[in-house]
Amino acid sequence: QVQLVESGGGVVQPGRSLRLSCAASGFSFSSYGMHWVRQAPGKGLEWVAVISYDRSHISYVDSVKGRFTISRDNSKNTLYLQMNSLRAEDTAVYYCANGRYCSGGRCYPEFDYWGQGTLVTVSS
């Protein structure tokens, strides 16, 4: 079955860096776009970034532009989020979720598969 497993979260000081990973299995990862979505403690969902299946399209929420980089390694079925210059307001659970996939004239729903999330805490 489909599995998305995030890792790499932890406690980090403001201004430092962290790299999150999302290991995918049970579906054709290399054919799907992928998202990162975060949720600050007690708050709502916030979309962070998306990457297309072939890396040709990448987009970020304004608050992380220039600091975060989304990438993927299709040979390893893994999605990444490199987070630099971290701020207290980046503290959140970070989820990966599937993005766009179209085949045979049909497009499958985005955000159908989610990982369990990994907690990033930015604090001195």
Added chain:
Amino acid sequence: QSVLTQPPSASGAPGQRVTISCSGSSSNIGSNTVNWFQQFPGTAPKLLIYNNNQRPSGVPDRFSDSKSGTSASLAISGLQSEDEADYYCTTWDDSLNGWVFGGGTRLTVL
């Protein structure tokens, strides 16, 4: 605050029908389809509705959505105690070139 506006709370008695609104603009809801999610505390969101009232396998037809102009609504009929959760709307925003979420609505089953 969120680009999409949802009421912070909603409630209904078992068996009733409840609706949750999601208000946006011409660059998001007015131009794109809306997804709806259900989230229980401490768990990942679950996709409920996508692409104009389509439901993933396993989602009961008690859940439906509608859209008019720059607003969308999630309707839950035959309310059950297990429907008590947080609900979020999301869509693509052509101006921001990114996805936007509503602030979420906490549904209480009385």
